[in-house]
Structures are given as structure tokens and as C-alpha cells.
Amino acid sequence: MPIVASLWTQKAKRWFDFLVFSASRTVFLHNPDAVVQLLRNCFSATLGLNVNDGGVGALLGHGGIFPVAPGILYLRMYRALRDTVSVTEEIFSLLIHSVKDIAQNRLSKEDLERLKTVKSGSRYGQSSLATAMTQVKLAASLSASLVWLTGGLGMVHLLIKETIPSWFLSVDKSDQEQGPSELVAEL
Incomplete structure (x- = not known):
């Protein structure tokens, strides 16, 4: 049972990421203002205008690649523009x-x-x-x-x-x- 629970937890995390990407892609396809806001978030995260740190790490997620970072979201949806x-x-x-x-x-x-x-x-x-x-x-x-x-x-x-x-x-x-x-x- 602990092994099944562990496997399900990993799968649930992947499903969460999949649902986030799927839902965000739908929003970006139907709302051009959402794309503009995503681009603004990419710029502010990279330049660190709202906070002291910035750069590529902030664009892709601090300390690693996070699925809901603005750069990762743009990489996932730009083909559908x-x-x-x-x-x-x-x-x-x-x-x-x-x-x-x-x-x-x-x-x-x-x-x-x-x-x-x-x-x-x-x-x-x-x-x-x-x-x-x-x-x-x-x-x-x-x-x-x-x-x-x-x-x-x-x-x-x-x-x-x-x-x-x-x-x-x-x-x-x-x-x-x-x-x-x-x-x-x-x-």
C-alpha cells in the first residue's frame, strides 16, 4: 500500500501540472489579454523590476524549472498563438x-x-x-x-x-x- 500511495502521489503531481497547462492554454487561446499579461510577467520576472532578483532563473522558476513559471507557460503555449x-x-x-x-x-x-x-x-x-x-x-x-x-x-x-x-x-x-x-x- 505505501508503494501504491507513493506512485499515486507522483502521478497526481504530474496530473496537476497537466491540468494547469491545459487550462492555461485554453485561456491564452481565447483571451489575448491573458497573453499580454503573461508577457508582462515574463519581463517583470526576468528583469526583477518588482523584486531584487531576476534573470533566467526567475523566468523559469526560482531554484529550478517550475511548471507554472511564466517562461515555462509561454514555452508551452506559444505554438498555439x-x-x-x-x-x-x-x-x-x-x-x-x-x-x-x-x-x-x-x-x-x-x-x-x-x-x-x-x-x-x-x-x-x-x-x-x-x-x-x-x-x-x-x-x-x-x-x-x-x-x-x-x-x-x-x-x-x-x-x-x-x-x-x-x-x-x-x-x-x-x-x-x-x-x-x-x-x-x-x-
Whole structure:
């Protein structure tokens, strides 16, 4: 009886994981907002914007691969996406918003003022800028991975040929004048 109970416990855990994935796939297929929320969770988990830690470990689950981690959920459901163009545009939008958040949250106002007033070549404030650059590289790597998974090479070409140029053309000048816009553009 203990052996049967042990085997059933292991099977019940696998059934739980299966039910979670099946139910989540249905939600993601029928609700595009759920896909957007999952992408947001992927970005916030990877970048650690809500908590101090982040990275791939947080994307796939702390300390190991957990079945309900945002990255694992996306890996399980991305093949079933129907509108890959809008998902790719949402990934790009989340990248831009993440860069703005990194510039505003990771760099203090004093660092931003120092970076504006100090001539290039100076080391003043570079540690904060290096930390922000590391976070931006992580966000860009996550975005590139998600775009590649979502639509493959064709989606990457579409992003380069249409989405990014139209984004640069549509950037509002009044939006740029607020806060550290030069730094956001540089990052």
C-alpha cells in the first residue's frame, strides 16, 4: 500500500501540472489579454523590476524549472498563438516600456543629472549606467528570444522592416521632453 500511495502521489503531481497547462492554454487561446499579461510577467520576472532578483532563473522558476513559471507557460503555449504579429508588436512595446522603467527606476535623479552634465570619458555615475545597461541587454535578449519563438525568422524581418521604423517615426516629441529621454533613447 505505501508503494501504491507513493506512485499515486507522483502521478497526481504530474496530473496537476497537466491540468494547469491545459487550462492555461485554453485561456491564452481565447483571451489575448491573458497573453499580454503573461508577457508582462515574463519581463517583470526576468528583469526583477518588482523584486531584487531576476534573470533566467526567475523566468523559469526560482531554484529550478517550475511548471507554472511564466517562461515555462509561454514555452508551452506559444505554438498555439494565432495572431503572431500583434504578439510581436506587444513584445516590442514591452521592451520599450522596460527600458523606460529601467532608466527611471535603476538610475537615481542625481545620477541622471550627473550623466547630463559630465563630459564623456568621465567615470562619474558609470556604475549606475552599467547596471542599467546590463538590465537593458537582458530585456533585449528576452525580447529577441520571445520574437524568435513567436514567429521565427519571418517575424524578425517584419519587426526590422516595419515595426521598428514606424515606431521611430511615431515617437511623440512631447513624450521625449519628459525626464531622461536622451538616456532612454541611448539605452
